Amino acid sequence: MSARTQPADTPYRSGFACFVGRPNAGKSTLTNALVGQKVAITSNRPQTTRHTVRGIVHRPDAQLVLVDTPGLHKPRTLLGERLNDVVRTTWAEVDVIGFCLPADQKIGPGDTFIARELAGIKKTPKVAIVTKTDLADGQTLREQLLAVDKLGRDLGIEWAEIVPVSATAGDQVGLLADLLVPLLPEGPPLYPEGDLTDEPEQVMVAELIREAALEGVRDELPHSIAVVVEEMLPREGRPENRPLLDIHANLYIERPSQKGIVIGPKGARLKEVGMKSRTQIEALLGTPVFLDLHVKVAKDWQRDPKQLRKLGF
Numbered sequence: 001m002s003a004r005t006q007p008a009d010t011p012y013r014s015g016f017a018c019f020v021g022r023p024n025a026g027k028s029t030l031t032n033a034l035v036g037q038k039v040a041i042t043s044n045r046p047q048t049t050r051h052t053v054r055g056i057v058h059r060p061d062a063q064l065v066l067v068d069t070p071g072l073h074k075p076r077t078l079l080g081e082r083l084n085d086v087v088r089t090t091w092a093e094v095d096v097i098g099f100c101l102p103a104d105q106k107i108g109p110g111d112t113f114i115a116r117e118l119a120g121i122k123k124t125p126k127v128a129i130v131t132k133t134d135l136a137d138g139q140t141l142r143e144q145l146l147a148v149d150k151l152g153r154d155l156g157i158e159w160a161e162i163v164p165v166s167a168t169a170g171d172q173v174g175l176l177a178d179l180l181v182p183l184l185p186e187g188p189p190l191y192p193e194g195d196l197t198d199e200p201e202q203v204m205v206a207e208l209i210r211e212a213a214l215e216g217v218r219d220e221l222p223h224s225i226a227v228v229v230e231e232m233l234p235r236e237g238r239p240e241n242r243p244l245l246d247i248h249a250n251l252y253i254e255r256p257s258q259k260g261i262v263i264g265p266k267g268a269r270l271k272e273v274g275m276k277s278r279t280q281i282e283a284l285l286g287t288p289v290f291l292d293l294h295v296k297v298a299k300d301w302q303r304d305p306k307q308l309r310k311l312g313f
């Protein structure tokens with residue numbers, strides 16, 4: 001642990017933080033910016049973060065473990081209810097909550113809904129993070145900061161900090177880490193140095209495939225797609241300097257009618273999804289990959305407890 005040089009009077013801190021906020025608020029992008037490598041899955045479509053992905057920020061004075069939760073929303077299906085339970089459990093367990101509100105959008109009912117829930121969690125310190133500041137001009141940003149301050153006062157939430165950031169421009173991301181760290185308890189590192197996430201590789205691989213499959217599909221489809229990696233095995237008999245990892249994955253949809261959309265004319269879409277996600281998986285795992293991707297119908301999986309368990313929810 002030679003990298004951990006620090007003044008003797010600064011205690012080492014370690015703990016958990018989670019970002020909350022309505023869909024598309026920029027939580028995953030911020031997680032990635034803080035960790036410095038792509039670990040959470042971002043998408044311009046709402047509610048794509050299904051798994052609790054942890055990104056780990058290693059610093060000389062602290063280790064900050066980021067838990068990326070799905071968005072809290074009105075549950076319409078069994079999946080929706082389970083997701084909300086996951087969110088609330090996470091909130092109660094972490095050391096600090098970062099509430100993300102985009103700078104370029106007025107505070108709406110979705111934000112207030114979450115803020116009310118937050119107000120009910122008394123003990124955990126809450127930092128208001130005004131995200132995407134690159135999309136707002138100075139005046140808009142100032143008004144948003146005031147509105148966030150007012151939201152806290154109206155609901156009886158005492159913000160530990162209000163921080164404007166742009167994850168994509170890398171603006172104030174370091175400052176945010178500086179402000180989160182003092183809110184963590186003193187303690188030794190929770191994860192080995194160098195670990196970026198403890199999310200099993202298979203889940204991350206599945207998320208990368210899902211992300212690629214979501215790009216450019218019709219609006220109602222995202223909720224119907226789930227990906228399960230069945231197997232990841234090094235190809236046998238390869239020379240040591242030319243390894244190949246075989247990945248077998250299934251892409252589940254809810255109805256046979258969705259098959260055509262996912263596969264595309266003459267399989268063109270699926271091929272593209274495979275190529276795109278393979279590049280990302282190779283970057284993530286640092287090894288060449290052979291990706292074997294199949295589309296399967298799991299009828300109405302969102303409403304079926306047995307199917308949900310099988311798909312990892």
Ligand SMILES: Nc1nc2c(ncn2[C@@H]2O[C@H](COP(=O)(O)OP(=O)(O)OP(=O)(O)O)[C@@H](O)[C@H]2O)c(=O)[nH]1
Nearest residue numbers: 024025026027028029042043044046047132167168
């Ligand atoms: N311009 C700009 N765009 C951003 C920034 N942060 C995120 N975005 C974009 O906003 C969209 C949503 O970002 P995500 O990080 O996926 O949002 P999220 O809150 O994790 O979304 P869910 O997973 O749906 O809850 C994506 O298209 C991002 O590229 C930012 O700082 N600046």
